Amino acid sequence: MNKIFTILFSNTIPGKIWGGGEKWILMAAHGLREKGHRILIAGRKDSVFLERARTATFETYEFNIHASFNPLKSLSMVRFLKQQSIDVIILNFKKDIRVAGLAARYAKVPVILARNGVQLFSNKWLDKTTVSLLDGIITNTQTIKHIYDSFAWMPENFVKVIYNGVRIPGKGDIINIKKLHKIPEDHFVFGSAGRLSPQKGFDLLIRAMSLLKKKNVPITVLIAGDGKHKLTLEHLNRSHNTQDRVRFIGFVEDTDTFIRSVDAVVLPSRAEGMPNFILEAMALGQIALATRVNGIQELLKHDENGFVTPPQDVEALAHSMEYVIQQRQRFPIVQKNALETVRTQYSVERMVSNLEQYLLQKYNTAHES
DSSP states (O other): OOOOOEEEEEEOOOTTOOOHHHHHHHHHHHHHHHTTOEEEEEEOTTOHHHHHHHHTTOEEEEOOOOSSOOHHHHHHHHHHHHHTTOSEEEEOSHHHIIIIIHHHHHTTOSEEEEEESSOOOOSSHHHHHHHTTOSEEEESOHHHHHHHHTSTTSOTTOEEEOOOOBOOOOSOOOOOHHHHTTOOTTOEEEEEESOSSGGGTHHHHHHHHHHHHHTTOOEEEEEEOOOTTHHHHHHHHHHTTOTTTEEEEEOOSOHHHHHHHSSEEEEOOSSOSSOHHHHHHHHTTOOEEEESOTTHHHHOOBTTTBEEEOTTOHHHHHHHHHHHHHTGGGHHHHHHHHHHHHHHHOBHHHHHHHHHHHHHHHHHHHHHO
């Protein structure tokens, strides 16, 4: 590939929030930089996202986009985009598109893309107007692509599926997580992680654990993460008298050690793209249980490389967690299959290569038109 791009990633995630979309950006940015492309990353001032981009020695810029429409902000961005000779801009939220995407149109940036890890657009006129600022959408599941393709106004071949990638780490530390969190020795420990938001379904997990506690199933769940629904979830945990079974342990920096140290991981999401937490668990040879939504349906095959459970069904979730515990003798083959799935279909190298090829295709199309 001869063309060297100047690529700008823009993500206005605020404050301390850190999720799969932010992780994808830095992973993609690393891979593209290694291939020789110039990478710029824009985000909100004092955000963890921008701080981590700086730590990774990327060129970083502050795009403090707060509103979905800001002509003055768009105007200042036009000058910036022209000065930096941006070839490709990859945007995250709708307000990124409506402010920075609009600026990119006026600056005549050749390729303007959005990347959706979850379904961002619906079949509404305002979303149609937002999408009209783009040259394409990258998503990480066939499920989201099918939904977008069903919109009558969505251009043909506009949505591209590029699966998330994950690195397969070597051997690492395992801590005595039961001793650390004062968990009874006979308990099976599930780990979970993510933003403390309704999407992740941690409220469903608390209710499922209440059912399991009543059955005296020896099980504890550790939930790593932070978010604006933390107090609500802690109140729910107290009201179900499950504080001894469900522990909120806050943000965990070393997720690999956390995943290695639990007996299995669980993700009870109401909706997902291609969840990095499950991919990382599979890459570490860990057992994963997740709800059968969106990209998880493409990633996990029940009883083969992991376990799935119906979404938003507390009783089914409780039954599935108990079922996983009962399958311990089959863990080695399930773990082996999980690792093979990641190796063959979800490597970082494959993700970056597919992304680079897609950018070249879009750039060439822009110059032909």
